[in-house]
Amino acid sequence: MDLKVPRLAILLPTYNEGSRLYSFLESLGNFLSSLEAGQDLRVFAKYLVIVDDGSAVPVEIRPLTTKLVAFRSVHLLSHAINLGQGAALQTALEYAKTSLDCDYFFTIDADGQHDPADMTAMLQTMMSRKVDIVFGNRFNREVYGSIPYFRRLLLKGAIFFELFLTGLKLSDSHNGYRMFGRKCANLILLRQTRMAHATELKQIVSRNKLTYAESPVHIRYSRELMEKGQTNLNAMTILKDLFRIYIFQNG
Amino acid sequence: MDKTLFAAVQLMLVFALLIDWIFLARPGRRAWVLMLIGLALLSLWAQLESHGKIITRLFELEQPTELIVFGLAGILIREFFLSRVRHMRLENQVADMVRSLAIRDVRIVPTGSEKDPDKQQ
Numbered sequence: 001m002d003l004k005v006p007r008l009a010i011l012l013p014t015y016n017e018g019s020r021l022y023s024f025l026e027s028l029g030n031f032l033s034s035l036e037a038g039q040d041l042r043v044f045a046k047y048l049v050i051v052d053d054g055s056a057v058p059v060e061i062r063p064l065t066t067k068l069v070a071f072r073s074v075h076l077l078s079h080a081i082n083l084g085q086g087a088a089l090q091t092a093l094e095y096a097k098t099s100l101d102c103d104y105f106f107t108i109d110a111d112g113q114h115d116p117a118d119m120t121a122m123l124q125t126m127m128s129r130k131v132d133i134v135f136g137n138r139f140n141r142e143v144y145g146s147i148p149y150f151r152r153l154l155l156k157g158a159i160f161f162e163l164f165l166t167g168l169k170l171s172d173s174h175n176g177y178r179m180f181g182r183k184c185a186n187l188i189l190l191r192q193t194r195m196a197h198a199t200e201l202k203q204i205v206s207r208n209k210l211t212y213a214e215s216p217v218h219i220r221y222s223r224e225l226m227e228k229g230q231t232n233l234n235a236m237t238i239l240k241d242l243f244r245i246y247i248f249q250n251g
Numbered sequence: 252m253d254k255t256l257f258a259a260v261q262l263m264l265v266f267a268l269l270i271d272w273i274f275l276a277r278p279g280r281r282a283w284v285l286m287l288i289g290l291a292l293l294s295l296w297a298q299l300e301s302h303g304k305i306i307t308r309l310f311e312l313e314q315p316t317e318l319i320v321f322g323l324a325g326i327l328i329r330e331f332f333l334s335r336v337r338h339m340r341l342e343n344q345v346a347d348m349v350r351s352l353a354i355r356d357v358r359i360v361p362t363g364s365e366k367d368p369d370k371q372q
Binding site: 051061065070071074075077079090091094095098191193 | 342
């Protein structure tokens with residue numbers, strides 16, 4: 001085990017993403033391979049931890065190995081049944097901490113709505129501001145207009161609710177794009193197995209007085225993604241889960 | 252017993268029941284602080300004559316039927332919340348089992364980049 005190279009894990013929970021996952025893995029691999037000497041992200045020993053959360057067609061990554069050469073190794077864990085994104089993320093995190101002994105962690109959605117290129121800015125934010133966690137923020141000028149109107153309203157409502165619950169002043173809510181260090185990772189124990197884990201994570205940050213910052217990220221809202229599960233009805237389910245957190249976990 | 256005092260005690264019991272839900276869901280300092288503040292405020296409120304009358308009127312449960320309905324409603328609401336708590340705990344137990352199995356059976360795919368990134372540059 002080398003001691004001088006910091007280890008970075010990309011945690012990727014996935015459920016029935018099919019070809020979207022493979023396209024995303026390809027773009028992730030291409031981006032990391034294209035990093036030039038001197039770029040911060042290049043110096044890390046990178047590991048990819050995929051958690052297949054009980055997909056109907058199991059994830060198979062062997063055909064993609066030539067695209068993922070930027071990683072030291074790819075680790076595929078499979079849940080026997082579908083548990084939810086929060087549970088899958090917890091599995092990936094536990095594995096990356098205990099088996100890979102990673103120092104830094106990225107969480108990204110596997111459906112391809114996140115742009116891997118934003119990792120560079122997130123890493124820079126973490127290093128320059130010396131914070132424990134960096135949250136992705138989609139509400140920047142460039143992409144604000146591309147977010148569907150009703151979704152924008154729902155997200156703003158969730159931001160307000162989260163501010164009330166956690167006291168964290170953030171500009172975005174339920175954005176799965178994040179980066180955190182070991183200190184934060186050691187404190188994370190997600191008990192919300194489904195989408196509300198995003199709020200639970202913020203509660204952990206707030207409760208432990210961890211330092212945080214935001215970094216602009218790009219989110220792709222395609223018709224396919226909206227049909228798949230990014231529907232406004234889905235967003236309402238998140239609000240319901242948030243209410244559940246308020247009732248049961250605010251003691 | 253003085254009616255105002257009786258009403259105040261009833262309110263305190265209702266409040267304690269509410270706290271019980273929160274307490275069973277997840278014990279925490281906030282629940283205890285809320286309970287103490289709530290009890291103090293209720294006692295203070297019950298001391299004031301005008302409010303005391305309102306409390307007495309609202310919670311004067313002299314009829315046995317009212318008492319039964321009130322009690323049953325309380326039990327039903329409490330059971331609803333407790334069932335949600337039990338469900339969440341069960342969900343987490345299942346998740347822990349599935350997780351430990353997944354971590355034990357990992358497929359590691361070497362990507363051929365096991366070299367030290369420092370040397371690659």
